[in-house]
Amino acid sequence: MSLRVAIVGGGPAGIYAADILTKSEADVSVDILERLPAPFGLVRYGVAPDHPRIKEIVKALQRVLAKPEVRFLGNIDFGVDVKLEDLREFYDAVIVATGAMADRDLGIPGEELSFGAADFVSWYDAHPDVPQTWPLQAKSVAVVGVGNVALDVARVLAKTGDEMLVTDIPAHVHEGLKAKTITDVHVFARRGPAYAKFSPLELRELNHSPNVEVIVHPEGFDVDEHGMAHIAKHKAQKMVLDTLANWVGRDPVGKPHRIHLHFCEAPTEILGDQNGVTALRTERTHSPNADGNVEGTGEFTDWEVQQVYRAIGYRSSALPGLPFDDRAAVIPNDEGRVLDLDGAPIPGTYVTGWIKRGPVGLIGHTKSDAAQTVAHLLEETTATAPSRDATDVDAYFADRGVEVATYDYWERLDQHEIALGEAQDRLRVKVATREEMLAAGR
Structure with a gap:
């Protein structure tokens, strides 16, 4: 049977x-x-x-x-x-x-003022169960995390809305991204560059936009003997480190948007009130031994940002x-x-x-x-x-x-989205609401 x-x-x-x-x-x-x-x-x-x-x-x-x-x-x-x-x-x-x-929590004071990366990703990917608006009225934002999702979030925040129009985003996402006022995106890592979780391809793509400049800050860009031993065991992370090292200290070329990569900076508090975020406070860290964990040095910095995104993992x-x-x-x-x-x-x-x-x-x-x-x-x-x-x-x-x-529904929805894309010289335009998806499927 x-x-x-x-x-x-x-x-x-x-x-x-x-x-x-x-x-x-x-x-x-x-x-x-x-x-x-x-x-x-x-x-x-x-x-x-x-x-x-x-x-x-x-x-x-x-x-x-x-x-x-x-x-x-x-x-x-x-x-x-x-x-x-x-x-x-x-x-x-x-x-x-x-x-x-769902998003993992940072576990720091003021966290309730931050956004989860997963929620932002759901918005720009036109998930049918999330609101169709997203607040992007900020000049500087912080992204906490050094994985591929953090890079995705930073890149989408930094790029112009029209740059994204070659993708499958629907009209409400394009309008939201086009209206944003962000010029600087600061990405923070607790550990040093040898432990960054980016994939090499994702990192290199960060530098491809004609409107976005990637700045790797030399402060905290240290690779000690423990970091060298770590990358010796992980080929992909050595490639990431090589790319980052080539970018440290580059002369700026004057692009209108910037992504800043900060290493050895651990978030300790999000400052602000019900009116919004005013700063992210971080503590400089160092790695005292070979396990890759970090300790604070007691040196704190307040970064003037108006939004903070948590990208430290899904849950x-x-x-x-x-x-x-x-x-x-x-x-x-x-x-x-x-x-x-x-x-x-x-x-x-x-x-x-x-x-x-x-x-x-x-x-x-x-x-x-x-x-x-x-x-x-x-x-x-x-x-x-x-x-x-x-x-x-x-x-x-x-x-x-x-x-x-059923699968027949999906095939009809798939063809409908492809047809929407062809009308705009794109591969696809995503249908953004459950009701529209079901209607196309019928």
Whole structure:
């Protein structure tokens, strides 16, 4: 008898799990349940729109969704439209792959005055569940973090709105970016340049805009013996360091917007009041030993900025009916088997992706993660669900008045967005509201 598997989450982690399941020797059918009317998760709603190469991964993911053994069921809110116990009626196993969309906290005074990078990314990526306006009336802003998301945020804040018009951004995002008054974006790293988490390609692209100058400040740009030992083990970070070193002390060329990179500066407080931010206070740091951790030196600087963005990592959120480790922000698991509060595996319940291991690694790392989870599922799962036909699932949602956005919906929405783009000599223009997405899908 064919195994029936539900995957909650239609991003790369969930789609890779579906791919591995359907490529196995087992007879498996998979339904991917996604909260949004469109698939692809962070590839669609977490990658900066001026990174079309990264979005090429959509083509590979789309091939998986087109498989006859895989069904995409979008516009389904887990915990609202369907519960875990309901899924047990129709599926022999459930894999949770909901990723991470919240922002980690800095844990400093005044943090409530800051913005989360994930929220800003959702806005400029036209996520259908966020407001269509964003406050960009500032001259100088601070971005805290040295990962690729921090670079994305800094680059989008610094670029002109018209530069972004070659991408898939809809009109409201273009208008918001065009109206911004930002001239300087300051990016702060707690540690030295040897420990920057940027990918080499992302960093080099920072310097490609005709309107944006990248300034690497020499203060704090120190690489001690511990830093040299670190980059000797990490080829990508050596490439990053080489690029940064070439930029230190460059003569300015007078571009209208600037991105400043500051190393060994740890945020300690955001200054301001209900009227807004006035400054970010940082403390100069140094690394006393080889573990890469830093200590404060007691030397503080107040940077005059009017906005602060936290880009120190994403955080997963708890799901109804499932255990959650709030400290680690993951679903407790043993190699993908979900564990109950006593540490025992919950039968037929699995997890993969960032909600399994935390928000680390690039999109491609989710493949090996999914393979580990799927191996345990196939080893342990038997056909036990009482209602085994796909039509039973369809009837369940129809009875509850849920409009399911199927793969056919996505194909029509996809063609609609491409047509909108062709009318403006662009590859695509993204549809920005849930209602419009569903209407295009119909």
